[in-house]
Amino acid sequence: MPLTLKVKNLTDSGVDNYLHRRDAVVKERYMYPVRHWVVRHARFFERIYRTFEPVIVKLQPLWKSIGYQRAEKPVSVVEKFSKELLFDCKMCGQCILSSTGMSCPMNCPKSLRNGPCGGVQQNGNCEVNPEMRCVWVEAWEGSQKMKGGAQIHVVQLPVDHSLKGSSSWLRVARNASDTQQEHE
Numbered sequence: 571m572p573l574t575l576k577v578k579n580l581t582d583s584g585v586d587n588y589l590h591r592r593d594a595v596v597k598e599r600y601m602y603p604v605r606h607w608v609v610r611h612a613r614f615f616e617r618i619y620r621t622f623e624p625v626i627v628k629l630q631p632l633w634k635s636i637g638y639q640r641a642e643k644p645v646s647v648v649e650k651f652s653k654e655l656l657f658d659c660k661m662c663g664q665c666i667l668s669s670t671g672m673s674c675p676m677n678c679p680k681s682l683r684n685g686p687c688g689g690v691q692q693n694g695n696c697e698v699n700p701e702m703r704c705v706w707v708e709a710w711e712g713s714q715k716m717k718g719g720a721q722i723h724v725v726q727l728p729v730d731h732s733l734k735g736s737s738s739w740l741r742v743a744r745n746a747s748d749t750q751q752e753h754e
């Protein structure tokens with residue numbers, strides 16, 4: 571399907587349909603292969619995450635001096651840009667990629683955070699979007715490549731939609747800071 575779709579005399583619903591089709595084409599052409607590639611290299615991305623997480627936490631004095639609220643906007647812009655490119659991130663604000671084989675569970679059409687539904691097809695594709703591999707089949711495969719892959723067995727809390735759009739990175743730093751203070 572061509573990436574450039576011609577738009578003629580579009581009504582509002584026509585524009586919606588156009589945007590929907592355009593997004594679907596971009597996903598099929600670009601995002602699905604990238605997501606699949608990331609999962610195949612989950613161990614590599616796990617290493618990056620394990621290196622990056624302590625840095626974010628160590629930068630606590632900086633976040634504190636700027637103020638977490640003021641840091642939120644620029645940090646979430648950077649986070650969104652980088653994670654959207656690699657993981658098709660939806661900025662749920664409570665990232666669990668390191669527990670899901672680097673496959674973002676928010677790309678599941680049902681937003682399931684604790685494993686697949688009963689509709690996974692025999693070829694491992696999604697019942698809602700048959701062109702797409704099930705996010706959780708990918709998650710399982712990715713987790714098998716990771717050192718901390720057993721994390722996939724941890725039961726996740728339901729999504730807190732009030733956190734949508736916020737930075738998971740800053741949340742990690744803030745939680746680490748709170749834990750540190752509790753122990754002082």
Ligand code: SF4
Binds near residue numbers: 657658
């Ligand atoms: S789990 Fe949330 S923050 Fe992490 S990649 Fe998916 S949508 Fe983004």
